[in-house]
Amino acid sequence: xxxxTLLNTALAAIIAVMSVAAVAQTxxxxxxxxxxxxxxxxxxxxxxxxxxxxxxxPEAERxxxxxxxxxxWSEHPVVQLAFVAERLKQMSPQHPEWKDxxxxxxxxxxxxxxxxxxxEQALVEVIVLTHAGMTREEFHGQAVQFFKTARHxxxxxxxxxxxxxxxxxxxxxLRAHGFKTWICSGGGAEFMRAMSMEVYGIPPNQVIGSxxxxxxxxxxxxxxxxxxxxxxxxxxxxxxxVGIALQTxxxxxxxxxxxxxxxxxxxxxxxxxxPQPNLQLLVNHDDPERELAYAEKNNASLDAAKQQxxxxxxxxxxxxxxxxxxxxxxxxx
Amino acid sequence: xxxxTLLNTALAAIIAVMSVAAVAQTxxxxxxxxxxxxxxxxxxxxxxxxxxxxxxxPEAERxxxxxxxxxxWSEHPVVQLAFVAERLKQMSPQHPEWKDxxxxxxxxxxxxxxxxxxxEQALVEVIVLTHAGMTREEFHGQAVQFFKTARHxxxxxxxxxxxxxxxxxxxxxLRAHGFKTWICSGGGAEFMRAMSMEVYGIPPNQVIGSxxxxxxxxxxxxxxxxxxxxxxxxxxxxxxxVGIALQTxxxxxxxxxxxxxxxxxxxxxxxxxxPQPNLQLLVNHDDPERELAYAEKNNASLDAAKQQxxxxxxxxxxxxxxxxxxxxxxxxx
Numbered sequence: 001x002x003x004x005t006l007l008n009t010a011l012a013a014i015i016a017v018m019s020v021a022a023v024a025q026t027x028x029x030x031x032x033x034x035x036x037x038x039x040x041x042x043x044x045x046x047x048x049x050x051x052x053x054x055x056x057x058p059e060a061e062r063x064x065x066x067x068x069x070x071x072x073w074s075e076h077p078v079v080q081l082a083f084v085a086e087r088l089k090q091m092s093p094q095h096p097e098w099k100d101x102x103x104x105x106x107x108x109x110x111x112x113x114x115x116x117x118x119x120e121q122a123l124v125e126v127i128v129l130t131h132a133g134m135t136r137e138e139f140h141g142q143a144v145q146f147f148k149t150a151r152h153x154x155x156x157x158x159x160x161x162x163x164x165x166x167x168x169x170x171x172x173x174l175r176a177h178g179f180k181t182w183i184c185s186g187g188g189a190e191f192m193r194a195m196s197m198e199v200y201g202i203p204p205n206q207v208i209g210s211x212x213x214x215x216x217x218x219x220x221x222x223x224x225x226x227x228x229x230x231x232x233x234x235x236x237x238x239x240x241x242v243g244i245a246l247q248t249x250x251x252x253x254x255x256x257x258x259x260x261x262x263x264x265x266x267x268x269x270x271x272x273x274x275p276q277p278n279l280q281l282l283v284n285h286d287d288p289e290r291e292l293a294y295a296e297k298n299n300a301s302l303d304a305a306k307q308q309x310x311x312x313x314x315x316x317x318x319x320x321x322x323x324x325x326x327x328x329x330x331x332x333x
Numbered sequence: 334x335x336x337x338t339l340l341n342t343a344l345a346a347i348i349a350v351m352s353v354a355a356v357a358q359t360x361x362x363x364x365x366x367x368x369x370x371x372x373x374x375x376x377x378x379x380x381x382x383x384x385x386x387x388x389x390x391p392e393a394e395r396x397x398x399x400x401x402x403x404x405x406w407s408e409h410p411v412v413q414l415a416f417v418a419e420r421l422k423q424m425s426p427q428h429p430e431w432k433d434x435x436x437x438x439x440x441x442x443x444x445x446x447x448x449x450x451x452x453e454q455a456l457v458e459v460i461v462l463t464h465a466g467m468t469r470e471e472f473h474g475q476a477v478q479f480f481k482t483a484r485h486x487x488x489x490x491x492x493x494x495x496x497x498x499x500x501x502x503x504x505x506x507l508r509a510h511g512f513k514t515w516i517c518s519g520g521g522a523e524f525m526r527a528m529s530m531e532v533y534g535i536p537p538n539q540v541i542g543s544x545x546x547x548x549x550x551x552x553x554x555x556x557x558x559x560x561x562x563x564x565x566x567x568x569x570x571x572x573x574x575v576g577i578a579l580q581t582x583x584x585x586x587x588x589x590x591x592x593x594x595x596x597x598x599x600x601x602x603x604x605x606x607x608p609q610p611n612l613q614l615l616v617n618h619d620d621p622e623r624e625l626a627y628a629e630k631n632n633a634s635l636d637a638a639k640q641q642x643x644x645x646x647x648x649x650x651x652x653x654x655x656x657x658x659x660x661x662x663x664x665x666x
Binding site for chain 2: 060136180189190193197203204205206207211213214215216218222223224225232233238239241242245246247248249250266269270272273
């Protein structure tokens, strides 16, 4: 090959790469329907990443936080509660006294409402019964095993396959534009870390969740971290901005949450107060055909969205498809 | 320029870049003297990064944690204590009652020994007096201002210039080999985050420190995080592995600490128990000429190093130079 031919070949290759990049740029978020929601996302990303634009945000400050249950994946049932229920069922034969424990019985039956009413202490109670005293490695092993085997009661797929396809695309789209994507969930950090990389491409150190305590011990010359009953941070509601501050040291310019309990109002408000340009998404579950329709008792999340100008995502209108699997074809699973 | 000339120019540029890379590879850690310590570091990095080597560790697991005071920079005086003392001095005229407060007086005089004896509660007390009730932004602003102006009493340079030159090279060397470098210090996370990127190239989200509490509030329609008196995690001694677990979700394969209070024994032991290949450095301050010579009362850190086989760094023998500035030339500063 002569120098000239080599150069021509190299130029052709560069042009080919540029064309692929151009196509990728014109077709972001394929599972999102065209409309004001998709437009708001794409326009925001374009503005904050365009050098010289008045809304440009340096890459180090492109922090995006996502709630998990009901925002990134299905929350019916709440997956961590299904995990705890499985453990309780396995352990029940050795604990006849659990028959009279309302928290245990509610967890086994998957009664989320019980825990929403009884509050933090009830949830801590069942977590203590199932996981306190365990080493971090033991807990991680149990969670990994659960994610490998447990299936969603309605869809029949592994829980790890119930992530919303449009949100998976959104995570990848933001990362391709220099954002760091974080989970910020009321769920346990250690539980989510057992699947965050595989499901969302989010490494364990970018998972913010409720923090259980650990105790450092040396057992037979080997250092271990043992789970304690202490709840160091309840990373829900007003706790979410605190968890974000403790782990990231920054403030998001993008955050996504969902309608159900008002759990994401503080995180979205916090992001909205960022002096940098910012965007908030609030997922509204309004699609009984392809997923579910459920609302919030006091409507606080939608009210806050209206007041602060957050972008509400209608699953029914904005999502071309909901799950990576074909919702209409149960036989293929 | 013809195609051929362009190609030749490009090739020349590529060869030049490759030469620089080759030199960089043959000359890592220029401020470290040749010897067993430097050799242990370089050999470890080569083993864990060589694809196909039995000790190869995937990039995602190359986690390195560094103590700050006495390991990455000078700890005489402890910089955060100098910061608190400055605040106390500024506020003293409005607080005549502080004359009878032993913790305040010890902090103003920089008496570290008082705090080592009095324990956590005394330190919390002065931090509460100086910083509780402040917003995160206000605190950050004060810390940034301190780092821009306050000078080391002995060396006359800004505190941010008292980082150890060999450790700055080590951080860069590890990052060039796919490691993620983290600070893991007993100091306050928010304080260190005001300088970690500038001084060490470590972003705020890779700073693990003692965690003060925050309270989320909306003031005049603007969301703020207010510092509370609560100490959520004392990230020293047995707290260090806990802080690492909470923020990284992983276990380091490399950790560096120093001799003084035994503050890094748990972190180094934790790293030593990693089933992956691992390396521990323990910095020993044995150079009264260029820095200082100080020992640990019960010798626990050096005993643990001997027992577990950690690599002890002698500042006197292993470091060609200590600081980025010339220690022998005070006039240039």
